[in-house]
Amino acid sequence: MKDINVLMVGVGGQGVILASDAMAEIGMNAGYDVKKTDSLGMAQRGGSVVSNVRWGQKVFSPMIKKGEVDFLVSFEQVETARWAAYLKPSGVAIVADVVVIPISAMSGAVPYPSWDEIKSVLQPQTDQIFFVPAIKIGQEVNNPKALNIVMMGALSTFLDLGDEAWLADIRRKVPPKFLDSSIQAFHKGVDEIKSLK
Amino acid sequence: MKQLLSGNEAIALGAYHSGMGFATAYPGTPSTEILQNISSMEGVYSEWSINEKVALEVGIGAAYAGIRTLVTMKHVGLNVAADPFFALATTGTNAGIIVVSCDDPGEHSSQGEQDNRHFAKFAKVPMIEPTDSQEAYELMDWAFKISEEFDTPVLFRSTTRISHCKSVVNVNRERPSNVSDPKFLRSSAKYVMVPSNARVRRIAMEERIAKLREYVENFPLNEMIMGDRKLGVISSGIAYQNAREVFNGASFLKLVTTYPIPEKLIRKFASEVEKVIVIEELDPHLEEEIRLLGIDVSGKDFIPIIGELNPEIVEAGAIKSGLIPTPPRSNTTEVPAVQIPPRRPQLCAGCPHVGPEFILRKIAFDSSVKPSLTPREMTEKEMVITSDIGCYTLGVYEPLGALDTCVCMGASIGVGLGMSKAGIPNKGVAVLGDSTFMHSGVTGLIDVVYKQGNTTVLILDNRTTAMTGHQGHPGTGVSVTGTKGPEVNLEKLCEGIGIKDITVISAFDLETVESTIRRCVETDEPSVIIARGPCALREKIKGTPFEIDADSCIQCHECLDVGCPAICITGEDINIDPAVCVGPACGVCAQVCPSEAIVEMKR
Incomplete structure (x- = not known):
């Protein structure tokens, strides 16, 4: 059983915590010891959100050390750059194309960097960078809130649990009204990565 | 059964499975979820109290009455509840009572950092600290037993990374079927702390700690894990988990009874290893206790x-002190310097606090003085804004930048009164939320009346405790279980205290907010302004979003001073995000725009 460290990053309100909760449960159900912890700012909305999820034979600290993240799953572009140093050499970065401009960049004081600039921060670490058109997928399945499920689909392609392990958790968690679109979003996340690999 | 539980969920479930029948709390990160989880448990009375002091007092009543009781709060909450906490340490209890203190190392969501382990030694009560959710679950049972056997409250200390970390728990108990019935055993010698009785109890406290010192020697969850004997690591709480990651293969002594500490066990461990270190978060609590043993x-x-x-x-x-070797340097390639804009917490689009704080910035701060971190003299016309703890504290950040002080829960009014009594020439406004006013602002306001102050108090009334996740409070009448009771009416409360000048306004009506504040600060009597508006996250107020009419926009960028997350600039052009903007129910930016360029979106 290989130890797996996942860092999920994004902005308050994007569903990062729901996704990392699911991720931890899926790991537990697959027989791993798991720990997960979130860091979120004081605000209900708009602050940075970071979830550490660890699967392993035996997990002690819930916090992942810098340079030891296997999968950096980023729900927002610039958050990728903020946490890039946590990725281990040749680790996988999965990045949604979503941009949420922070107040500090709104006034134009610190400009929001371009995707090329953000990518340049990742590239010294890894060439395993997957840019997911999550906004388009959200529109296609008519459920923009399914961003976190798109990202779970994308991540699932790197782990050997089979789709059903993930879908079972999604079925348990998602309200019936959004279930069909969520399952579609999951599959589109899977397909997207398969087409990029 | 294996379950994935946060520390807070495990505390709640562990207490439930140990026959807890009563739980009280005041919400505060990272403790809030404990009571939230308890609220749906059958057979347990649970309540959000008005503040932590009252929460503990109500809890003491229940424990005196023979019901196992849990009282939870954040670290600074125990400061508020310190008076009854020390009193309870003196009287002891009837049924088991556990006070859970969730500390926040690193101030993720707090006004300060403090190590509440000191409270155990200070009040002479036993303390227990779990290292994960499994222990949090199991230790609840032990804590109730210790409380009853030794006639003492137990301080159960958690931290953010214990409370908010999810880990696997083997849920191996069920709630006992025979939970005890309420019964108070009359005993003035035990429960009436006049000096003559307190002196007797004082002796009992010392005898209790002496017995507890013996008891913890054989506590089964304190654990020696022997590995390489060159290094012995003594640790507790989340620090233990971090230490296990770093000192791979070393010997460990994991302590969950961290006051009093098991002396013989520690001596035994120390004698079996060559070098002893302590890894602990915040203050050197264990280190000092162990050093006192001569180790x-x-x-x-x-x-x-x-x-x-x-x-x-x-x-x-560990590397710095030579305990572990320096890891070989990996060939790090140069990372290009890309400026990453910080993402500070901010008020939401449609938040009712934004308008009043925008006005405070406008009328209380000299716009010709650039904001800076260096203290500066105030100009004559500027006003002092004493503030408080809640979402509105985020108004300290630019572009709102509207606050001068934030001390502790409810302090805005007292600090404002003090400044004015001290004789500063500037007028002032004390700003706080409805929940914080109920918590401890009201006592400050009573003092204003009593001292014939002329403080202007601005209550930002969003009818909830928003920052911790929308808990009810006396002003809403909503209980933790969601039932609705009578509301404590803010206006009548203030009137009853003796405030004559009370104005209720809409938090979204900027003109009225400004004129009311300007009028109130000029009078010689105390005044209360209640600026009302629902929390945008709680009540669905979303309507047709606003957009910029490019023909009318003069690119003055004044709307950016509102600091609304829906408004953003690209080049010189302002854009409003229609997915985020709540529209006319808020309309603060449209009122700020001098050229009427912010209009409802055309379909």
Whole structure:
């Protein structure tokens, strides 16, 4: 059983915590010891959100050390750059194309960097960078809130649990009204990565 | 059954399975979820109290009445509840009572950092600390037993990374079927703390601690894990988990009874290893206790005393002190310097606090003086804005930048009164939320009347405790279980205190907010302005979003001063995000725009 460290990053309100909760449960159900912890700012909305999820034979600290993240799953572009140093050499970065401009960049004081600039921060670490058109997928399945499920689909392609392990958790968690679109979003996340690999 | 539980969920479930029948709390990060989880448990009375002091007092009543009781709060909450906490330590209890203190190392969501382990030694009560959710679950049972056997409250200390970390729990107990019936045993010698009785109890407290010192020697969850005997690491709480990551293969003594500490066990461990270190978060509590035993020990000389630990920080300390070798340098390639804009917490689009704080910035701060971090003299026309603890504290950040002080829950009014009584020439406004006013602002307001102050108090009334996740409070009448009781009417409360000048306004009506504040600060009597508006996250107020009419926009960018997350600038052009903007129910930006360029979106 290989130890797996996942860092999920994004902005308050994007569903990062729901996704990392699911991720931890899926790991537990697959027989791993798991720990997960979130860091979120004081605000209900708009602050940075970071979830550490660890699967392993035996997990002690819930916090992942810098340079030891296997999968950096980023729900927002610039958050990728903020946490890039946590990725281990040749680790996988999965990045949604979503941009949420922070107040500090709104006034134009610190400009929001371009995707090329953000990518340049990742590239010294890894060439395993997957840019997911999550906004388009959200529109296609008519459920923009399914961003976190798109990202779970994308991540699932790197782990050997089979789709059903993930879908079972999604079925348990998602309200019936959004279930069909969520399952579609999951599959589109899977397909997207398969087409990029 | 295996379950994935946060520390807070495990505390709640562990207490439930130990026959807890009563639970009280005041919400505060990272403790809030404990009572939220308890609220749906059958057979347990649970309540959000008005503040932590009252929560503990109500809890003491229940424990005196023979019901196992849990009282939860954040670290600074125990400061508020310190008076009844020390009193309870003196009287002891009837049924088991556990006070859960959730500390926040690193101030993720707090006005300060403090190590509440000191409270155990200070009040002479036993303390227990779990290292994960499994222990949090199991230790609840032990804590109730200790409380009853030794006639004492138990301080159960958690931290953010215990409370908010999810880990696997083997749920192996069920709630006992025979939970005890309420019964108070009359005993003035035990429960009436006049000096003559207190002196007797004082002796009992010392005898209790002496017995507890013996008891913890054989506590089964304190654990020696022997590995390489060159290094012995003594640790507790989340620091233990971080230490296990870093000192791979070393010997460990994991302590869950951290006051009093098991002396013989520690001596035994120390005698079996060559070198003893302590890895602990915040203050050197264990280190000092162990050093008092005459054991040569180190810790805080290489582990920071400030902030939250993580494996990286512990590793850096261990390398610095030569305990572990420096890892081989990886060939790090140059990372290009890309400026990453910080993402500070901010008020939401449609938040009712934005309008009043925008006005405070406008009328209380000289716009010709650039904001800076250096203290500066106030100009004559400027006003002092004493503020408080809640979402509105985020108004300290630019572009709102509208606050001068934030001390502790409810302090805005007292601090404002003090400044004015001290004789500063500037007018002032005390700003706080409805929940904070109920918590402890009201006592400050009574003092204003009593001292014939002329303080202007601005209550930002969003009818909820928003920052901790929308808990009810006396002003809403909503209980933790969601039932609706009578509301304590803010206006009548203020009137009853003796405030004659009370104005209720809409938080979204900027003109009225400004004129009311300007009028109130000029009078010689105290005044209360209640600026009302629902929390945008709680009540669905979303309507047709606004957009910029490019023909009318003069690119003055004044709307950016509102600091609304829906408004953003690209080049010189302002854009409003229609997915985020709530529209006319808020309309603060449209009122700020001098050229009427912010209009409802055309279909």
